[in-house]
Amino acid sequence: MGFLPPRSRRVSAAVIRLQRGVIGVLLATTIATTAAIVFPAAASAVPASASQASVAAAPNEVVIGFDASTSASERARIERSAGVVTATTVAHLTRLARVENSGGRRAALRALRASRGVTFAAPNVIAHAASFIPNDTGSLGGGIPGGWQSVQWNFLAADGVDAPDAWANVAAAGHPGGSGVTIAVLDTGVAYENRGRFRRSPDFTASQFVRGYDFVAHSPFTDDHNGHGTHVAGTIGEATNNRFGLTGLAWGAKLMPVRVLDSQGEGTAVVISQGVRYAADHGARVINLSLEFSSLTRASEIPELISAIRYAHRRGAVVVGASGNEADSAIAYPARAPDVVSVGATTADGCLADYSNSGATLTLVAPGGGNDAPLSDLHCNPNVAGPPIEQVTFTGSNPARFGISREYIGTSMAVSHVSAIAALVIASGVLGRNPSPNAVEQRLKATARHLGSPGHNALYGAGLVDAATATARTPVTPPAVAAPAAAH
Secondary structure (H helix, E strand, O other): OOEOOOOOOOOOOOEEEEEOOEEEEEOOOOOEEEEOOEOOOOOOOOOOOOOOOOOOEEEEEEEEEEOOOOOHHHHHHHHHHOOEEEEEEEEOOEEEEEEOOHHHHHHHHHHHHOOOOEEEEEEEEOOOOOOOOOOOOOOOOOOOOOHHHHOOHHHOOOOOOOHHHHHHHHHHOOOHHHOOOEEEEEEOOOOOOOEOOEOOOOOOOHHHEOOOEEOOOOEOOOOOOOOHHHHHHHHHHOOOOOOOOOOOOOOOOEEEEEEOOOOOOEEEHHHHHHHHHHHHHOOOOEEEEOEEOOOOOOHHHOHHHHHHHHHHHHOOOEEEEEOOOOOOOOOOOOOOOOOEEEEEEEOOOOOEEOOOOOOOOOOEEEEOOOOEOOEOOOOOOOOOOOOOOOEEEEOOOOOOOEEEEOOOEOHHHHHHHHHHHHHHHHHHOEOEOOOOHHHHHHHHHHOOEOOOOOOOEOOOEOOEOOHHHHHOOOOOOOOOOOOOOOEO
């Protein structure tokens, strides 16, 4: 699906062709990079004396525990005197009883608890799945609470990253939405403020951001000039549970916008390296690099960026990069660097995306949207167009007009999922208070859902990142998924 550049590097400037489903990159002698995107289109026990007003329970039902010395006739008498209509035995000396109405239930509980021979009496309390379903509507106007689930397939459990259970895990750890962690977004900027012709995205709040820097314009104002960075930042940390718009994976984390790509989505290795060092020096625990060089680029051609990434890693930052969008069998830099978590893209079918680069150094995969790769697997259907990754960003090129875009697919989108989940892992405390970047990477790999051939493989790496298992105190083994065969 990609347009591969000629092998000559003797060109004067980086060029990007943005067409329907086509991206082409030419690299200059002073290597430039482009954004890695394709444009295509249990409830706890309640003491008997506690108020039940706030506890969800089955209507008209009570659970009764009898003392072993109580005869069957005495148990029946106690039930009748408490207003029980019918009752069934659910365990030895335990009965599930039905009363006439909710008011009768309260009276029945009082009578039962006062009766000799009754060891306990309680409402039939209802448990809910241990997940957090935000009330975001999936729309910038109207909609119903929870409507985001019909839009953000990438956050659900089936072929997404299982965000709801992860949100419950970090909330239980005292860090809802990944609070306490800063994520640097090195990109085209972010729509984080109202200034001049720029407007803050309607699904961000000012308090979500910490100070960044614009290394393109050498300015403290890191406004987005393209829309790509706002989309990426939205997937990472869109305001959540605000009855509006969409959700963000690490919505409680702080976002640090660092502009290293220009209005065309291009940036040089030197500028990007400056951004990496800035983020590391200013407290970022995760650095998101939703960008790529051509897969022809060698490490020796970007030494300053490789050095900056090594520096950030030593300072404790998890650096996450895009495998690339050329459907190549080699991972693009900077994701190929040793200290980067390299991320490929999957579709809503749980298959490799047809544009995603693969290779032995791929760490794992995450939702990037788009079409399935032509793999001989029952779950993959390359003949059917797959959905994109939807998020709030510019409508067109106007930085003051926003909508939910359906124009973004790519490994850029996949990277933002992994960066956010890395922040959730850090916030969850499952690796201790200050885990190393290597420990976070190993956690992501160990809890990923296996895809493809057994073990680590070139198409999917360790598998599809799983936010819920990665943040769980006692993670279960992720389910294996049927193995796709080699590409046709």
